[in-house]
Each structure stands twice: as C-alpha cells, then as structure tokens.
Amino acid sequence: MTKPLTKTQLVAALAEEMGTDKKAAGGALDAVCALITREVSGGGAVTLPGVGKIYCRERPERMVRNPATGETMQKPADKVVKMTIAKALKDSVNG
Structure with a gap:
C-alpha cells in the first residue's frame, strides 16, 4: 500500500x-x-461523477459503553458524513 x-x-x-x-x-x-x-x-449531498456521493446522515440517540470503565451511557443524536463509492471506481480498483 x-x-x-x-x-x-x-x-x-x-x-x-x-x-x-x-x-x-x-x-x-x-x-x-x-x-x-x-x-x-x-444537509445536502454532492455527487462526484466516477468517484462517489458524499452526504450527511443523522444517527439516532443510542446507548454506548466506555471501554475503560465498562459504564454504559446515553449518547445524544448526531450527524456523520458518509461516502458511497461509485461503481466505476470500484470496478477500476477490482478489475
């Protein structure tokens, strides 16, 4: 790599x-x-032709665990940036 x-x-x-x-x-x-x-x-999305689509997704409130203490706590809802890779890029990498 x-x-x-x-x-x-x-x-x-x-x-x-x-x-x-x-x-x-x-x-x-x-x-x-x-x-x-x-x-x-x-809150929008951007498509880069031949590369993929970049967008924001909301994650709901959820329970998480602190690995150091083992304590579980409520994590508030948040947003995360995601990217979906275009088929053309996947094919060029794998082919």
Missing part, C-alpha cells in the same frame, strides 16, 4: 492534468473542497 497524496502532490498532479499552473490548480481544489463542505454541512 502506498502513502496517500499530500495536498501539495495533489495540486501538482491537478496542475499537470489541467495544463495550468499550481496556483490555479490549488484555487480550483480549494473551491471544490469549500463547495462540498458547504453543501454537506447544510
């Missing part, structure tokens, strides 16, 4: 793919990340 790309490496690869400079590629990446964050935190 290889290490994940850092933001610098991702910006450099994106600049090369787009045929532009790193500053423009970095700005594009930051804009996409800001858009995804805004949409998902507002």
